Amino acid sequence: MSASKKTMVSGIQPTNKLTIGNYLGAIKNWVKLQSEYDCYFFAVDLHAITAKQDPKQLADNTFFALATYLAAGIDLKHATIFAQSHVRQHAELAWILNCYSYMGELGRMTQFKEKSSRAGETIPVGLFTYPVLMASDILLYQADLVPVGSDQKQHLELTRDVAIRFNHNHSKVFTVPEPYIPTVGARIMDLLEPTNKMSKSSPNEMGAVYLSDSMKDIEKKFKRAVTDSGSEITYVEEKPGIRNLIDIQAAITGRSIGDIAKSYEGKMYGHLKVDTANIVISELQPVQERTQRFLADKGELQRILRAGSDKAATRAEATIRKVYDAIGFAPR
Numbered sequence: 068m069s070a071s072k073k074t075m076v077s078g079i080q081p082t083n084k085l086t087i088g089n090y091l092g093a094i095k096n097w098v099k100l101q102s103e104y105d106c107y108f109f110a111v112d113l114h115a116i117t118a119k120q121d122p123k124q125l126a127d128n129t130f131f132a133l134a135t136y137l138a139a140g141i142d143l144k145h146a147t148i149f150a151q152s153h154v155r156q157h158a159e160l161a162w163i164l165n166c167y168s169y170m171g172e173l174g175r176m177t178q179f180k181e182k183s184s185r186a187g188e189t190i191p192v193g194l195f196t197y198p199v200l201m202a203s204d205i206l207l208y209q210a211d212l213v214p215v216g217s218d219q220k221q222h223l224e225l226t227r228d229v230a231i232r233f234n235h236n237h238s239k240v241f242t243v244p245e246p247y248i249p250t251v252g253a254r255i256m257d258l259l260e261p262t263n264k265m266s267k268s269s270p271n272e273m274g275a276v277y278l279s280d281s282m283k284d285i286e287k288k289f290k291r292a293v294t295d296s297g298s299e300i301t302y303v304e305e306k307p308g309i310r311n312l313i314d315i316q317a318a319i320t321g322r323s324i325g326d327i328a329k330s331y332e333g334k335m336y337g338h339l340k341v342d343t344a345n346i347v348i349s350e351l352q353p354v355q356e357r358t359q360r361f362l363a364d365k366g367e368l369q370r371i372l373r374a375g376s377d378k379a380a381t382r383a384e385a386t387i388r389k390v391y392d393a394i395g396f397a398p399r
């Protein structure tokens with residue numbers, strides 16, 4: 068870790084199966100940015116239990132997510148990777164920050180409002196305080212930069228508010244983080260309902276491309292992708308399905324959107340679908356192979372994760388010490 072490097076922190080929930088939305092919107096960006104930062108990337112399993120999880124699945128999904136980080140090119144030279152639950156300080160700081168967060172501001176979180184409107188009285192308290200745990204994930208490592216999807220921007224604003232509030236009440240303990248919302252690939256949409264974000268928990272599995280999908284399934288899903296009426300391939304508001312396919316291509320190839328759209332002038336929707344499927348397949352195939360290799364050697368994977376959580380805990384503990392001192396907990 069170089070002292071001059073800034074810190075970057077991000078995580079994904081190990082619930083359900085990861086999609087190309089997680090890969091293109093998050094992991095691939097981390098890989099791109101990692102060498103310029105001291106990075107902490109984790110699987111947020113403590114967040115995952117805000118919804119009911121099958122215990123065996125939760126563990127498997129956590130290993131799968133972390134193996135995918137490595138397979139996608141996260142480099143241990145630049146990044147520390149681990150499971151959130153392996154670093155106790157996340158839960159510890161979350162309690163403290165609960166005491167610095169307001170019911171009002173948490174009640175205004177769009178994600179909470181959406182989820183709670185469905186659950187009613189039996190909504191878990193954890194879903195309400197979810198953003199406080201997220202703030203803890205970030206502030207524990209004194210993060211400067213936090214890459215997130217646009218749906219998490221509000222949670223990052225809250226993190227900043229809580230950090231500023233704590234610093235103001237006590238002393239400047241926390242670095243106030245900046246969000247990083249990627250412009251390309253930030254929002255991969257559902258293939259069947261291209262006005263909705265592609266989600267791990269999508270009701271229709273045909274709308275989402277999972278990292279664990281076979282190449283055949285990926286081909287099939289792109290062939291069935293919904294592509295608006297008309298026949299011209301143009302990157303316009305009224306054609307969210309077409310736009311999504313072009314976005315996916317842009318996120319993978321690094322080509323500009325204009326360039327890609329132009330290359331389809333006079334061509335049919337079918338071309339775009341087949342090409343996009345092929346581009347996704349050639350990107351994912353090697354990642355899948357490497358993921359399987361990491362998963363095949365659980366011992367080695369667990370060794371990497373233990374080293375990661377040890378390193379993370381050391382950094383996290385330094386922050387906890389400062390927080391405890393600032394609050395005035397009696398020294399032991």
Ligand code: TRP
Pocket residue numbers: 076077078079080111114200201204205213214215216219222
């Ligand atoms: N809430 C984030 C999401 O659903 C995941 C997350 C948890 C996270 N803790 C974080 C992202 C800390 C960035 C930093 O996408």
